[in-house]
Amino acid sequence: xxxxxxxxxxxxxxxxxxxxxxxxxxxxxxxxxxxxxxxxxxxxxxxxxxxxxxxxxxxxxxxxxxxxxxxxxxxxxxxxxxxxxxxxxxxxxxxxxxxxxxxxxxxxxxxxxxxxxxxxxxxxxxxxxxxxxxxxxxxxxxxxxxxxxxxxxxxxxxxxxxxxxxxxxxxxxxxxxxxxxxxxxxxxxxxxxxxxxxxxxxxxxxxxxxxxxxxxxxxxxxxxxxxxxxxxxxxxxxxxxxxxxxxxxxxxxxxxxxxxxxxxxxxxxxxxxxxxxxxxxxxxxxxxxxxxxxxxxxxxxxxxxxxxxxxxxxxxxxxxxxxxxxxxxxxxxxxxxxxxxxxxxxxxxxxxxxxxxxxxxxxxxxxxxxxxxxxxxxxx
Amino acid sequence: xxxxxxxxxxxxxxxxxxxxxxxxxxxxxxxxxxxxxxxxxxxx
Numbered sequence: 001x002x003x004x005x006x007x008x009x010x011x012x013x014x015x016x017x018x019x020x021x022x023x024x025x026x027x028x029x030x031x032x033x034x035x036x037x038x039x040x041x042x043x044x045x046x047x048x049x050x051x052x053x054x055x056x057x058x059x060x061x062x063x064x065x066x067x068x069x070x071x072x073x074x075x076x077x078x079x080x081x082x083x084x085x086x087x088x089x090x091x092x093x094x095x096x097x098x099x100x101x102x103x104x105x106x107x108x109x110x111x112x113x114x115x116x117x118x119x120x121x122x123x124x125x126x127x128x129x130x131x132x133x134x135x136x137x138x139x140x141x142x143x144x145x146x147x148x149x150x151x152x153x154x155x156x157x158x159x160x161x162x163x164x165x166x167x168x169x170x171x172x173x174x175x176x177x178x179x180x181x182x183x184x185x186x187x188x189x190x191x192x193x194x195x196x197x198x199x200x201x202x203x204x205x206x207x208x209x210x211x212x213x214x215x216x217x218x219x220x221x222x223x224x225x226x227x228x229x230x231x232x233x234x235x236x237x238x239x240x241x242x243x244x245x246x247x248x249x250x251x252x253x254x255x256x257x258x259x260x261x262x263x264x265x266x267x268x269x270x271x272x273x274x275x276x277x278x279x280x281x282x283x284x285x286x287x288x289x290x291x292x293x294x295x296x297x298x299x300x301x302x303x304x305x306x307x308x309x310x311x312x313x314x315x316x317x318x319x320x321x322x323x324x325x326x327x328x329x330x331x332x333x334x335x336x337x338x339x340x341x342x343x344x345x346x347x348x349x350x351x352x353x354x355x356x357x358x359x360x361x362x363x364x365x366x367x368x369x370x371x372x373x374x375x376x377x378x379x380x
Numbered sequence: 381x382x383x384x385x386x387x388x389x390x391x392x393x394x395x396x397x398x399x400x401x402x403x404x405x406x407x408x409x410x411x412x413x414x415x416x417x418x419x420x421x422x423x424x
Contacts, residue, residue, distance in 0.1 A: 105406025
């Protein structure tokens with residue numbers, strides 16, 4: 001996520017010159033496809049459980065949450081559009097990052113400000129410890145396997161902070177090559193997709209409390225969109241905690257980007273370091289601004305309800321949030337690309353997989369240590 | 381995929397705009413719902 005998140009590398013950084021040009025017409029057509037697929041997801045979510053009740057698959061369907069339908073429908077849409085050769089022309093409409101961040105700002109309205117305040121301390125501790133350990137491990141293992149320093153920096157940032165956004169920020173900071181960013185971005189999505197389904201399942205199997213499950217999901221899955229999808233599957237409280245923990249990690253992206261810029265300038269390339277003033281500006285540039293919107297929404301809704309506002313209005317905001325999240329999850333499926341991962345070779349994939357394993361284990365320990373017994377304040 | 385051109389930090393402009401756009405759209409939608417300009421029945 002910045003945040004994450006970003007499920008898409010910044011277009012100007014990864015597009016090839018021979019890719020079909022995006023046009024306004026193509027973007028409008030893409031928007032129609034996206035909204036159509038989102039409507040299909042809504043329809044499946046609302047009708048499939050009743051339609052399959054009492055059948056062999058009825059039990060399974062009744063526990064499937066909307067993010068699962070959305071991602072599967074998005075992936076199938078991706079397959080069809082790719083076969084038709086029109087996906088790249090339509091892709092201007094597949095704005096996963098914008099959609100997920102808008103959804104997260106709206107999610108802020110369902111979280112009591114007291115919850116954010118009381119979760120902030122443990123969330124910061126978890127983020128700092130987890131980022132330090134996972135970043136350090138990835139950097140060390142990448143070095144042992146002979147990966148380029150810049151690729152190590154991009155991979156380590158992606159797996160330890162917030163996926164593609166962190167990869168983009170790190171790639172800019174260390175001046176990595178376009179292809180290094182492209183396959184890191186694809187690796188992030190490749191690992192995030194199964195995590196969306198597996199982490200809630202494992203959390204449920206381990207009998208984790210909602211807050212612990214949310215903190216674990218928020219600290220582990222790399223992209224903000226996938227964190228939100230997994231959190232939504234795990235439950236409302238888990239979603240809230242996952243969003244708070246992920247937002248905290250996202251906010252630390254700027255610190256890591258500035259540190260990487262300084263390290264590569266001073267240690268690797270032996271250039272003169274930038275003045276502290278420009279580092280301060282860089283911190284602000286890298287700061288995920290939607291976190292401010294998320295906080296503002298929580299404050300507005302908390303004050304609104306405390307002053308006698310209707311809970312029905314917050315309910316409508318939650319429906320609107322779900323709408324944006326469905327669009328974002330469909331978009332994740334539509335944007336997925338496997339080709340750059342195939343081009344990367346096994347070593348970056350191995351490093352990323354090992355780092356993900358470390359992230360999972362350390363993250364579970366930290367989440368259990370810091371969030372066991374955590375009780376979110378009720379909104380309203 | 382590409383020609384190996386190094387990336388530089390200033391190319392993040394769209395991501396920055398997207399961040400602010402999401403914040404503004406989210407807060408405007410919240411305001412519209414809380415003030416009743418978007419009634420609950422209108423949200424699918």
